[in-house]
Amino acid sequence: MGAEDSRLDEVFDNLLTTLRNFVKENRITHDEYRRAVAFMTEVGQKGEVSLLCDVFIEVSVDAADNSGRSGTITTIEGPFYVHDAPMLNSPCVLPQRLDESGPVLLFTGTVLSSKGEPLPGAVLDLWQSDTHGLYSHFDIPKNEAPYNLRARVTTDRQGKFDVQTRLPAPYEIPKSGPTGALLAALQRHAWRPAHLHMKVEHSGHRTLTTQLFLKKDPWIDSDVVEGAVKQALIVDPVMHDDADDLHRRNFSEPYFTLSYDFLLEPAISKAA
Ligand SMILES: [Fe+2]
Numbered sequence: 001m002g003a004e005d006s007r008l009d010e011v012f013d014n015l016l017t018t019l020r021n022f023v024k025e026n027r028i029t030h031d032e033y034r035r036a037v038a039f040m041t042e043v044g045q046k047g048e049v050s051l052l053c054d055v056f057i058e059v060s061v062d063a064a065d066n067s068g069r070s071g072t073i074t075t076i077e078g079p080f081y082v083h084d085a086p087m088l089n090s091p092c093v094l095p096q097r098l099d100e101s102g103p104v105l106l107f108t109g110t111v112l113s114s115k116g117e118p119l120p121g122a123v124l125d126l127w128q129s130d131t132h133g134l135y136s137h138f139d140i141p142k143n144e145a146p147y148n149l150r151a152r153v154t155t156d157r158q159g160k161f162d163v164q165t166r167l168p169a170p171y172e173i174p175k176s177g178p179t180g181a182l183l184a185a186l187q188r189h190a191w192r193p194a195h196l197h198m199k200v201e202h203s204g205h206r207t208l209t210t211q212l213f214l215k216k217d218p219w220i221d222s223d224v225v226e227g228a229v230k231q232a233l234i235v236d237p238v239m240h241d242d243a244d245d246l247h248r249r250n251f252s253e254p255y256f257t258l259s260y261d262f263l264l265e266p267a268i269s270k271a272a
Contacts, residue, residue: 039178046177050079055179059227062209069206071114071263073232076225077209078197080135081127085150091162094126095147102131102166104255105237110159111200114265118159122202122264125152126163128195133171167237167256168194170219183224190224193217198262205264212260235260 022028028036043052058076066074086095111122127135127150134140136148155161172190174180183190194217200208213220213229215236223229237256240246246254 039182042178048174048177048179051174051177052179052182054079055173055225059225063227069265071206071265072200072208072210072261073230074208074210075228075230075233076211077199078211078225080138081197081199082137082147082150085125085127085147085152087123087154088151089154090156090160091164092151092153093164094149094151094166095145096149096166097145100130100148100166102169103239103253104251105165105167106255106257107161107163107165107196107260108257109161109260109262111155111161111202111262111264112159113205114263116263118155119202119205119264120155120157120159122155122159122200122205123152124155124161124163124262125199125201126150126165127197128165128168129171131166131169133169133194165196168196168214170194170217173224188224189222191219192223192225193219193229200262200264202264204267206267208262208264210262212258 023033043049054076058078062074062076088094111119111124113119129135130140130149136142136145136150140148149165151163153161153163170191170193173192175183175190180190194214195211197211198209200210210233211228212233212235215234220229220234235258237258239254239256241254246252249255
């Protein structure tokens, strides 16, 4: 039996024991069991397996998988990641529509090892909502704006990145399907505070999956994904509204700047 088989055996046995104990302790009725099966069937039919799991369970997976990790703190990936976003070199502007709305955000920083050494050639895989809280490839049809506000940005020779994008907005996770119905039944709202998503990668280092949250967001203390917001990931972009500066940059409205450095811990040795 291979290592994967024995891991599956161990984890499945444990899961089954936990579920059977849950049924026993909560005196689950046959009717409740059938309703749960129907709910999970609908979750699958409506394509919400990732959504449901990411809202209620991924925080725990993140905590378990990243326990004791050094470098920048992690949080959930969520259901809106697309793996093949365009590759761009820093400095760059994220792909966006000609009439993309929302304040410009100039996002800069350095990717570093956990010892503080800059990492040239690191890849910052960015994705975010637009100013209406919509994600390309999900809320915005793929053919309408492919990879809108998504890119894999390579850091320069100093390990720095310099990205022009738009301020993200808070959004409600999809409410029309079974995940939304469950939240409504629990009398819980469906809002996520505004955030930028990123995976940061560099050879020889553990990939970092995290998010940066905007401090002044009204939902910052009540994310529907309980536990996803962490203090060290809350940022407060600076607004710039000097008329001469705006004119020089050819911006028609105030813009924001945000600087944040990412620290990657070394990859886990396979031999360990
Ligand atoms: Fe998101």
